[in-house]
Amino acid sequence: MGLFEKQFEDNVLTTNVDWLLNWCRLSSIWPMTFGLACCAIEMMAVGCAHHDIDRFGAGAFRASPRQADLMIVAGTVNFKMAERIKRLYDQMPSPKYAIAMGACATGGGPYYKYGYTVVKGVDRVVPVDVYIAGCPPRPEALLEGLMKLQEKIQASSVIRKPIHTV
């Protein structure tokens, strides 16, 4: 910290802008209420008192995609719904993230073989950041997935050019 060392009062922190912006982003991920099927019930359970997703700053479930940062695709996606998911995802402002919750959203799950209308994974429609296994995943697993997403956000850089694109 060379230049700034021992220059300020006790309650002043120094950091870099990237870290600060990432910290802001990851501590207030607002998910969109997007319950599709059985997994949505576990998502509701995460939102409630026992598991309390609010501890991670992601408790403000928004009904409108325009106010949301994160799309938790909780459940089975079928062809009729796929186009709507695409549209909703496009409506979300950047930076936006998507979590595929459960076996169905990850890869068709139990409906892989005989489900003629089931999309075999939501990643065929929208890009996915974190996949969560389980049918349905336990609420703890969703929290784990959220923390993984936060790690991912923390590792990204907003101001600096990422090295690999130079």
Added chain:
Amino acid sequence: MSTTKTYEPSISRTEGRPLAGGEREYMIDVRTQDMEVNMGPQHPATHGVMRVLVRADGELITGAQPHLGYLHRCAEKIGESVEWLQYLPYTDRYDYLAAMNNNLGYSMAVEKLMGIEIPRRAMMLRTLCAELNRIGSHLIAIGTYGLDIGAFTPFLYMFREREWMMALFEKICGARLTYSYIRIGGVFNDAPPGWLSEVEAFCDTFEVKWREYYDLLIQNHIFVKRTADIGVITREMALDFGLTGPMLRGSAIDWDLRRDTPYELYDEICKDKAFEIPLASGEKGTLGDCWDRAWVRAMEMMESIKIVRWCLDKIEPGPVIGDIPKTLRIPPGEAYVGIENPRGELGHYVVSDGGKIAVRCRVRGPSFVNLAVLEELMPGALLADTIAIIGSTDIVVGETDR
């Protein structure tokens, strides 16, 4: 998003909207314009992914058209493609709020074809779990109904009890939501030591908490104002549309499959008069309105507790599953079994040709049938009441679309 059908508004502006007490409200002084409001498929209040196309004249709804199929998961095709026992986990997934009841319905249909007897302890555990699951399902039904029309807190309270109930299920079968606990021929395993006394503790606590919910939500003045006199289902309508479950009892039609076509242990339970069937009486408004249906669900939870207590009282040690081979060959034939699911009559129609795989595995989802009444209920209501009406039908989209 276009519709192919144009429907005639069944309420005209000059006719007005019927109010309680035979009066009518006219909207001739306000100049309004027909508009179509599209609700869903992503809408927090439709309990999943359902789309309702509402046609409104100002605030007045003149027509509504539900569009389903956003969660069609081919359950019936899968039933014809996998072996009998393999299909059991899929039954969990169409009505995911009451998975135990679905397991029970499917197992009973297959058992009817096989013509086998179930050990008594297994029947006890089945009844017990199905009733506990009914409580869990109604908790969500009422909780989300409150949430839909603006009461957030009861939802959190109800999930607290539901978490406890899920923990109980987790102890007995290892899953929180999709149990596959009730198997063809019995149940998966015996209750772990101490489980029954935990259920008893749950019942004791729940009875106290139930009172709280009842006063906090069901009797709440705002709740009553939002739901009474709205979405009235008459007796004829209920029969014509084939409604079942709380929708039927909300219109004071005395019908419950548990009592009237008893299955499993319910005839014994009825003989002991261990439970009653709550019937709505139009206490807060018109008979058959949304409040009546919510009230029926609330009262049913207490009746379920009574049945659970009866089971806890009478349960005896014994085997929990018969001698069932891994690969079932079901004798040829066809059977229909309807059981009382939290939402109504859950029917399974299975056809076998004597092989390892079913020929037909039809699921009669109560939500699917109950939802059809929406087209009839909506015209004449106000736009803000759509949510109250949809919520009171208590649908699970997994089951309407299967």
Added chain:
Amino acid sequence: MNFQGIYDRIRSIQAPGVTGMDEPREPNPQDKKDKGRSGDPYVLVDPQRLPEFLECLRDDPSLKFELMADLTATDPSKEDGYLWINVQLLSLVRKHRLAVKCLLPKENAVMPSSVSVHRGAQWAERECSEMYGITFEGHPDPRNILLPEDWIGHPLRKDYEFPEEYHGISCK
């Protein structure tokens, strides 16, 4: 009433369209191939007269099947030339049930709609017609209900082939 009683009554009021009935039976011990039949008894009805039949049973004072629990179809096998129409009736007053079955030829799967008798049949018939390709004449709203409007094929037919892709999304 049990099934025999219901069937006798149907015979005595001469309900339209009844062609027969079938009951479960034990396997014939002489014949090794015969496995018998288990499950529920049912009444066989001519599909073209199903609405009249349902109406007659609904209005008969001692049968009173006022609630149609279910209407569905079955494709028994690829080779079979007939589809089954299965109707489950329920009487709340008399507390009995009845299974009704119709045989509908596959080449010409057209039958009258029962919506005028039980409005609950409306969605069930829509589902049947998209899944099996049955046309219900006189149905007020014959659109697909679960499948998208432009879906090709009837998924619950036994000869259905799974699609390769739909609107650019691969199905494999």
